[in-house]
Amino acid sequence: MKKWFLLFSTVLLIMALSACSSESGSNSGAEGNSNTDSITAWAWDPLFNVAALELAEKQYTQENKDFNLKIIENAQSDIVQKLNTGLSSGTMNGMPNIVLIEDYRAQSFLKSYPNAFYDMSDYINEEDFADYKIPPTSLGGKQYGVPFDTGVTGLYVRTDYLEEAGYTPEDLTNITWEEFIEIGKDITKKTGKKMISLNPNEPDHLRFMVQTAGEWFTGEDGTTANIGDNEAVKNAMRVYKEMLEEDIAHINTDWSSRIASFNSGEVVTVATGNWMTPSIKAEESQSGKWKVVPVPKLSVEGAKNASNLGGSSFYVLNIPGKEKAAEFLADTFGNDVELYQKLVSEIGAIGTYLPALEGEAFNQKDEFFGGQKVTTDFVNWMREIPRVNYGMHTYAAMDILTGELQNYRTGKKLEEVLNDAQKQAEAQLN
Amino acid sequence: MNKLKLFSTYFILSIATLVSLFPFLWMLISMTNKSVDVSNGRLLPGTHLIENLKSLFENYNVGSALYNSFFIAIVATILCLIVSSLAGYGFEIYRSKGKDIVFNILLLSLMIPFAALMVPLFRFFGGVSQTIPFLGINTLFAVILPYVTTAFFVFLFRQNTKMFTRELIEAGRIDGLSELGIFIHIYMPSMKNTFAAAGIISFMNNWNNFLWPLVILQSPDVQTIPLLISNLGSGYSPDFGIIYTAIVIGTIPTALVFFFLQKYFVEGMSGSVKG
Numbered sequence: 001m002k003k004w005f006l007l008f009s010t011v012l013l014i015m016a017l018s019a020c021s022s023e024s025g026s027n028s029g030a031e032g033n034s035n036t037d038s039i040t041a042w043a044w045d046p047l048f049n050v051a052a053l054e055l056a057e058k059q060y061t062q063e064n065k066d067f068n069l070k071i072i073e074n075a076q077s078d079i080v081q082k083l084n085t086g087l088s089s090g091t092m093n094g095m096p097n098i099v100l101i102e103d104y105r106a107q108s109f110l111k112s113y114p115n116a117f118y119d120m121s122d123y124i125n126e127e128d129f130a131d132y133k134i135p136p137t138s139l140g141g142k143q144y145g146v147p148f149d150t151g152v153t154g155l156y157v158r159t160d161y162l163e164e165a166g167y168t169p170e171d172l173t174n175i176t177w178e179e180f181i182e183i184g185k186d187i188t189k190k191t192g193k194k195m196i197s198l199n200p201n202e203p204d205h206l207r208f209m210v211q212t213a214g215e216w217f218t219g220e221d222g223t224t225a226n227i228g229d230n231e232a233v234k235n236a237m238r239v240y241k242e243m244l245e246e247d248i249a250h251i252n253t254d255w256s257s258r259i260a261s262f263n264s265g266e267v268v269t270v271a272t273g274n275w276m277t278p279s280i281k282a283e284e285s286q287s288g289k290w291k292v293v294p295v296p297k298l299s300v301e302g303a304k305n306a307s308n309l310g311g312s313s314f315y316v317l318n319i320p321g322k323e324k325a326a327e328f329l330a331d332t333f334g335n336d337v338e339l340y341q342k343l344v345s346e347i348g349a350i351g352t353y354l355p356a357l358e359g360e361a362f363n364q365k366d367e368f369f370g371g372q373k374v375t376t377d378f379v380n381w382m383r384e385i386p387r388v389n390y391g392m393h394t395y396a397a398m399d400i401l402t403g404e405l406q407n408y409r410t411g412k413k414l415e416e417v418l419n420d421a422q423k424q425a426e427a428q429l430n
Numbered sequence: 431m432n433k434l435k436l437f438s439t440y441f442i443l444s445i446a447t448l449v450s451l452f453p454f455l456w457m458l459i460s461m462t463n464k465s466v467d468v469s470n471g472r473l474l475p476g477t478h479l480i481e482n483l484k485s486l487f488e489n490y491n492v493g494s495a496l497y498n499s500f501f502i503a504i505v506a507t508i509l510c511l512i513v514s515s516l517a518g519y520g521f522e523i524y525r526s527k528g529k530d531i532v533f534n535i536l537l538l539s540l541m542i543p544f545a546a547l548m549v550p551l552f553r554f555f556g557g558v559s560q561t562i563p564f565l566g567i568n569t570l571f572a573v574i575l576p577y578v579t580t581a582f583f584v585f586l587f588r589q590n591t592k593m594f595t596r597e598l599i600e601a602g603r604i605d606g607l608s609e610l611g612i613f614i615h616i617y618m619p620s621m622k623n624t625f626a627a628a629g630i631i632s633f634m635n636n637w638n639n640f641l642w643p644l645v646i647l648q649s650p651d652v653q654t655i656p657l658l659i660s661n662l663g664s665g666y667s668p669d670f671g672i673i674y675t676a677i678v679i680g681t682i683p684t685a686l687v688f689f690f691l692q693k694y695f696v697e698g699m700s701g702s703v704k705g
Contacts, residue, residue, distance in 0.1 A: 040648075045665040046489075070649075075664035078644055078657075085645040089549045091556030094567040094648045256670060260469040279667040282466055 038068045039325050041098035041314075042083075044076040048275065049100055049312070051347045052148070056332035059339050067328065076102060087113045095317050097325040100148070102312045103136040104394040107222050109315075110139040111392060117144045118316040123330035130352040130382055135389040137313045144315055146329045147352045151273035151311030152382040153208045154292040156280055158193075159370065161268045165190040172269070173293045174305045177209065177239040180296045184248040184268075193268050194250035196243060197261035201253070203405055205271060207398065208307035209236035213300040214386030217401070218429070222391030225429055227401070228422030234414060235298045237401070241408055271295055273309035274350060274378045280368075287368045294381055306384035311352075350378055357382075393429045400424045457681070460674035468670035482675040490658060491650060492679065498570060499655040500683070502643070503636040506574045510632045511625055513579040518587020519617060523599065533588070536581045544641065551576060552645060568648045577636055583628055590624040591617075626694030634684050655680040 043049040050073050057069040074082065079099065086095050087109075101109055110117060121143045126134050129147040137145030157169050165187040172183065184195030198205060210216060215232035218224060227233050243249045250267050252258040261267045263283040270276060280290060294305035314333060316325045332339055333353065340356035343349040345364070351357070357379045365371045400421050408417045460468045463476035486492060521533055552567075559566025566572060594617065602612040618625070640656045647653060653661075659680060662673045688695070 047665055047667065072648065072650060073661055073664060075660050078660055078664075081641075082645050082648075085548055085552050089553040089556060091553055093556040093559050094646075096648075255668075256469040257471075259667075260471065263466055264470045275666045282667065 037066070038070055039098065039321055039328060040070045040072060040096040041100075041325075042072050042074055042079050042096045043100040044074060044079060046073055047278070048149070048347060048349055052343055052349050055342050055346065056328075056336070056339055059336055059342075060328055060332050064328075067324075069328070072096065080105065083109065087116050092116075092317065092319045095319060097317060097319065097321045098329065099315050099317065100312050101145070101315055102310060103133070103151075103308075104310075104390050106136045106145060106313065106315075107139065107390060108392045110144055111222075116318055118318045118322045118326060120144055120146060120316060120326060120329070123326045124334035128334070128354055130354060130385065132308060132385040132387045133311070133313065133352045135387060145313035146315075146333050147313045148333060149275070149311050150350050150352045150378070150382050150385075151275065151309045152350070152378050152385060153271065153273050153295040153307045153309050154378060154381065155295050156262070156270040156272070156276070156290055156292050158265075158268050158286075158289055159291050160289045161187065161191050161193050169291045169293050172296075175296050176299045176303075177235075177296045178299055181239070181242055181246060181248065184243070185246055187268055188248045191268070194261075194266060195248040195268050196271060197250040197252050197258055197267045198240070198243060199252045199254070199258060200240075200244065200405060200409070201402060203240060203398075203402060204309060206233075206236045206240060206401060206405075207394070208271075208273075208295065208309045209239065209298055211307040211386060211388055212295065212297040212305070213303040214388060215300075216388040216390060216394075217397035217425070218389070218391035218393055220389060222389050223393070223429060225393075225397070225422055225425030227397070227425055228419050230418070232298055232300050232303075233401075234418055235300055237405065237408060237417065238414060239298070240405065244409065273311070275310065277348060277374070288370050290369050291372055292369060292374055292377060302386075304384050304386055306381040306386070308385050344375055350375060350382070352382065354383075393425075396429055397425055400428070454681075457674055457677055460670065461678050463671055465669045465671045468674065478671055479675075482671045485669075486672050486675050486679075490662070490676075491653070492658065492676070494651055495653050495655050495658045496679070498652055499637055499680075502570055502573050502639075502654060503633050503683075505570075506577050506636040507629055507632040509574070509578045510580075510583055511629055514583035514628065515587050515618070515621070515625065516613070517579065517584045518589075518591055519613060521584065521588045522591040522594075523596070533584075536584060540581045540585075547576075548641070548645060551642075555646060567646055568652060570647075570652060572646045573639070573643045573654075574636075576642065577632075577639070583632065586628055587621075587624060590621060594620065623694045623697040626691045627697075630688060630691050630695050633687050637684050 041053055043053055050071055053069065053071050057067075057071075060069075061067050079101075083095075083099060083101075086092070119142045124143065124146055126138065126143045130150065133145075133147035133150075134143070137143065137147055155172060157172055159169060162168060162172070167183065167187065172180070175183075180195075187193070188195055210230075210232045213232035213235070215226070215230055217227055217230075217233065219226040244251075250261050252261050259279050259282075262270050262280060263286075265286065270280065281287075295307055297303040297305045297307075314329055316322050316329065333351070337356040337359075340351045340353055341359055341361040343351055344361040362375045362379060363373055364375065366374045404412075404417045404421045404424075407420075408414060456473075459473060459475050461482055462479040463472050464478045464481075467476055467478075521529055555565075555567050555572050558572070559568075563569075564571065565575070598616050598620070599612055602616050607615060638656060639654075640660070643654050643657055644660070647657065655676070659673065659676050662668065662676055
């Protein structure tokens with residue numbers, strides 16, 4: 001036993017020593033925030049946001065040779081967790097200079113940690129960006145976020161199934177959700193394919209449905225619950241339930257089964273944000289069979305056939321190195337027209353910087369979509385997206401509505417559903 | 431009748447086995463398939479294993495993540511065994527007025543969820559970073575230190591020490607062993623089942639630990655395997671084949687540790703001590 005103990009202690013000692021030496025090596029890089037020469041950025045998705053930052057760095061370092069950006073890739077939920085822990089502990093230690101935050105969550109960060117973010121008003125011109133991006137990224141008249149990608153929605157349709165049932169993509173263009181259901185019933189009957197794939201436990205369709213009407217689950221102030229008397233929410237819930245009841249919906253249970261629903265050809269349409277394009281194109285055998293048309297709207301006055309799902313923006317933290325980080329963002333995502341061309345042609349990311357949303361890269365025909373100029377169309381729809389304030393509680397409100405949606409499906413009256421949701425929201429959100 | 435009983439027992443057991451093994455089977459099959467096939471629910475082994483492995487190792491620093499995970503799990507386990515066995519032994523063997531009160535307070539700490547400790551701990555390590563950088567935020571030691579001992583392990587050792595024959599200690603003292611000598615030469619050999627059980631639990635906890643490493647580790651070079659896997663799913667179009675490949679790699683060590691120490695584990699948890 002003595003031998004074992006000795007062996008253990010030796011192993012421990014060796015590991016401790018080797019760690020100390022490797023630690024001192026890695027530490028110099030890790031102190032990105034105190035060492036202002038190197039700027040750290042947190043982002044998710046290596047093929048999209050991280051790739052976009054890398055492109056921006058490449059452009060920027062052509063003129064600023066000593067600039068060094070360290071991009072750290074984390075899952076979005078992980079970034080939220082890390083930011084919340086770090087910021088609420090009050091030590092800015094270990095925080096990055098630049099962080100990507102989803103627009104739905106931005107207001108809660110800006111309001112909860114008032115001095116944590118750096119005011120970008122002097123660096124970028126907010127009028128240069130798509131109108132709908134401004135309310136989530138600003139607070140109290142100050143522009144904090146540098147708007148990045150758009151989550152502009154579209155209705156991806158399978159032209160071959162439509163043809164089989166005697167329809168064309170034009171029949172689905174600029175329609176309401178009621179018309180969508182009517183056509184859907186017919187197509188499902190004729191082709192045996194479901195019209196759309198839904199996940200009732202994660203009804204994110206409700207979000208962009210409601211935004212087509214320029215409404216949200218919270219009021220203008222971003223905190224007051226706005227569900228009980230909200231025609232848009234009412235309409236969206238009714239439509240959602242009807243799609244499930246009329247049996248035109250394929251039910252998915254998680255992200256991978258949602259992707260499978262269209263990769264395997266089980267559904268006729270996919271209504272979602274433009275970032276779904278790579279997943280749709282992943283099934284190469286379906287090339288030429290897809291088209292994209294504007295997303296259906298709610299039959300509420302003033303509703304538009306344009307909406308948004310997701311999308312995020314860059315923020316600078318109020319720590320040493322902030323000026324450098326702000327200049328970098330301002331010179332790239334806030335100014336560089338050429339960068340936006342590359343973002344489209346190289347990674348398929350559509351930005352929201354209006355002066356840069358035309359040119360050759362935006363006019364490419366996409367053979368996968370039967371030669372449609374998909375990017376041009378998305379950009380045009382993006383300009384139409386109704387401006388709403390996502391407020392502080394998007395996901396909390398969605399959780400409440402998800403629960404109430406189940407009650408609604410099992411027979412509870414819609415008025416009661418909405419009133420109860422309103423009450424819950426008033427009790428929870430403040 | 432007996433045969434029927436036997437048959438139904440085995441029938442139910444086979445179903446239970448199938449149900450509990452299916453996730454592993456799914457994991458192993460999926461690592462050989464393309465992402466599209468995985469999301470389409472393909473249940474047959476594919477031919478994409480080499481590509482998955484290649485792109486995983488080329489694009490992600492799996493080697494360093496494995497090293498970090500092993501380092502954290504091994505060092506934390508060894509420290510945990512040393513500290514909590516000494517504590518459990520001391521609590522049970524030595525007499526002291528306030529020891530039961532202290533022990534009960536210690537047990538109360540089991541009731542505090544980690545989420546509640548996270549922010550204060552982060553703040554604490556933020557302070558540590560200023561003075562002792564190699565123990566602060568973004569270091570492997572910051573991951574290890576909060577897990578060096580928990581009330582659970584002290585409790586486990588104390589409970590098992592209750593069955594340790596005290597006469598052996600007396601005998602050791604008469605033979606002139608020091609107190610530490612008694613611990614090392616008499617207590618440790620006769621408690622090896624408990625050590626093995628505690629070792630497995632600690633190794634697995636530390637290997638699979640996610641939340642604390644997530645918040646305290648910032649840069650990719652100190653990333654652990656669970657963090658790496660979490661990152662793999664960070665994209666809008668994740669590659670499921672690669673994710674499953676990484677999950678298999680991350681599962682192998684805990685599976686091996688468990689298989690090798692399984693015998694001791696069962697005995698250690700049931701608290702038996704061979705005389």
